[in-house]
Amino acid sequence: MDNANKISRRAFVSASAASIVATAASANKVLGANDRLRIGLIGCGGLAQGAHIPELMRMKETDNVEIVAVCDVYQKRLDQAATTTGAKAIKDYRALLDQKDVDYVAIVTPEHWHARMTLDAADAGKHIYCEKPMTWSIEQAKQVVKKIQQTKVKMQVGVQGMCDDSYETAQKYVKEGKLGRVVQAQIDYSRNHKRDFWVSEEPDKDVRPDENLDWNAFLGPAPKRPFDLDRFLHWRRYWDYSGGIATDLFVHRVTRIIRALDLKFPERAVAVGGKWEFRDSAAEIPDTFNMMLDYPDGLSVVVLSSMANDTPIPHVLRGHEATLEFNREGFVIRPQERFNKENDKSVVVHKKTGAEDITLHHRNLQNAIRNGEALKCDVMTGYYGVVAVRLAVESYRKSRYMKWDARREKGIEA
Numbered sequence: 001m002d003n004a005n006k007i008s009r010r011a012f013v014s015a016s017a018a019s020i021v022a023t024a025a026s027a028n029k030v031l032g033a034n035d036r037l038r039i040g041l042i043g044c045g046g047l048a049q050g051a052h053i054p055e056l057m058r059m060k061e062t063d064n065v066e067i068v069a070v071c072d073v074y075q076k077r078l079d080q081a082a083t084t085t086g087a088k089a090i091k092d093y094r095a096l097l098d099q100k101d102v103d104y105v106a107i108v109t110p111e112h113w114h115a116r117m118t119l120d121a122a123d124a125g126k127h128i129y130c131e132k133p134m135t136w137s138i139e140q141a142k143q144v145v146k147k148i149q150q151t152k153v154k155m156q157v158g159v160q161g162m163c164d165d166s167y168e169t170a171q172k173y174v175k176e177g178k179l180g181r182v183v184q185a186q187i188d189y190s191r192n193h194k195r196d197f198w199v200s201e202e203p204d205k206d207v208r209p210d211e212n213l214d215w216n217a218f219l220g221p222a223p224k225r226p227f228d229l230d231r232f233l234h235w236r237r238y239w240d241y242s243g244g245i246a247t248d249l250f251v252h253r254v255t256r257i258i259r260a261l262d263l264k265f266p267e268r269a270v271a272v273g274g275k276w277e278f279r280d281s282a283a284e285i286p287d288t289f290n291m292m293l294d295y296p297d298g299l300s301v302v303v304l305s306s307m308a309n310d311t312p313i314p315h316v317l318r319g320h321e322a323t324l325e326f327n328r329e330g331f332v333i334r335p336q337e338r339f340n341k342e343n344d345k346s347v348v349v350h351k352k353t354g355a356e357d358i359t360l361h362h363r364n365l366q367n368a369i370r371n372g373e374a375l376k377c378d379v380m381t382g383y384y385g386v387v388a389v390r391l392a393v394e395s396y397r398k399s400r401y402m403k404w405d406a407r408r409e410k411g412i413e414a
Helices: 017-027 046-062 075-085 093-097 111-123 138-151 166-175 215-219 229-233 245-261 358-371 379-398
Strands: 037-042 065-071 088-090 104-107 127-131 155-158 182-188 268-274 288-295 299-306 315-319 322-327 330-335 348-351 402-405 410-413
Touching (some): 037 046, 046 065, 088 093, 093 111, 104 358, 111 127, 155 358, 166 245, 166 315, 166 348, 182 245, 245 288, 245 299, 245 379, 288 379, 379 410
Parallel strands (some): 037 104, 065 088, 104 127, 127 155, 182 299
Antiparallel strands (some): 182 315, 288 299, 322 330, 330 348, 402 410
């Protein structure tokens, strides 16, 4: 499945050693606390205009940052973003990367473009905020990890929930043995759509390929196809550009579990589901998707979702001696009755600091650039998340158990 968005080896290794050295030197330039960070935004769709742009504009004075350039393949969105921000409008992201006044880029594009733009940004010496998932494929994630380690630019992956301290705090309790041996974690991310899922109530009728949309630029590394309005506006519904529920939603959830349990790569993965409610939808992806991952540590992670019912399940870590349940305030650890017959084990309540918040996530990256603060969702965390969800996608599409080949860092059929 990775062939659809393959980045060639030749393209990956084309940068010379001299350019890598120059890039690393540029990336390691330490900015003073009073130096303004200038941001280039690549992708001006709903997530950019609804979240990134307004939050970054609010941070202009408080955090000394400024959006100086915006880029999109659709002229209407590009004009909207330029008008809102006052930034320079650029159609080709490579021209944005050439701008000397851009310190870091925010990549808010469809998933199939994340890897290529990240690699190019790193080569240009730009620090990077890339929306989740980090890449479309596992192979691309390996390339990104190598590139970030070479160039030493700072890269934040957009799983904003990592700015909630509940998960790193949970990890401390797990390592202290508060739960006993953890055998299972469960979490979900569901919604309830009315007539079809992941579609606009009023689709944009102004899109005109070859006039105000560069369709070939949208496709980029994906397979070439004739223009399709649904594919452009609702790309999350198509395998060429996204892994659907797994890569758009589950990556948020499984990354929390990965952090809480200090996990890395799963050993095996299986996923099931289908279009159970929206059976006539043009979407290629399922509306109901469930995955199970077994980790070599000896535990299972279960992640559930439906786009036709939004009733949640408890988000819990199940240990032999206690259960940790995450909630809106943080989490609660309750001892298992079998291990608390003397009532000598108390309930632990954690009140979180931080939140699932784009502002906090950008601020963390900015602090990493300025003074070396540890990133909340770095490139390796992004890699672990990609492997988890892409193995599940491959399992679903192939109707096979998938296994992680640790030596080759590759998913194979079990």
